[in-house]
Amino acid sequence: MTFHRSLLPAVAGLAAAVALVAVAAGCSSAEKSTPVATTEVTMAKSYRFDPKTIEVAAGATVTWTNEDNFTHTVQVDGQEDRKVSRGDSVSITFDNPGTYHYVCTLHRQDMAGEVIVT
Numbered sequence: 001m002t003f004h005r006s007l008l009p010a011v012a013g014l015a016a017a018v019a020l021v022a023v024a025a026g027c028s029s030a031e032k033s034t035p036v037a038t039t040e041v042t043m044a045k046s047y048r049f050d051p052k053t054i055e056v057a058a059g060a061t062v063t064w065t066n067e068d069n070f071t072h073t074v075q076v077d078g079q080e081d082r083k084v085s086r087g088d089s090v091s092i093t094f095d096n097p098g099t100y101h102y103v104c105t106l107h108r109q110d111m112a113g114e115v116i117v118t
């Protein structure tokens with residue numbers, strides 16, 4: 001009985017901790033943008049990729065169009081940086097499934113996105 005008396009509070013504490021982690025994980029995933037099935041991303045005013053996370057099929061070509069008042073870039077991880085002036089657009093084809101992070105190298109703090117290729 002000594003065993004049970006000492007173990008029970010520990011188990012209860014652990015269960016509470018697990019519940020807290022689950023709640024925290026739920027919050028952070030809600031903050032992440034839900035993938036949108038589209039091949040069109042707008043560089044919207046101001047300093048935003050919209051939608052931030054997209055989902056496309058392998059072989060699809062994604063086009064980024066700059067509708068902001070500033071020059072931006074699209075640099076997919078491991079690829080060259082592509083400059084996109086106001087009113088311009090750039091297209092990148094994704095042949096292989098995977099999750100591709102990209103940033104605007106001029107505004108790394110504010111502008112990042114993700115292309116999920118399925």
Ligand SMILES: [Cu+2]
Nearest residue numbers: 072104106107
């Ligand atoms: Cu930018």
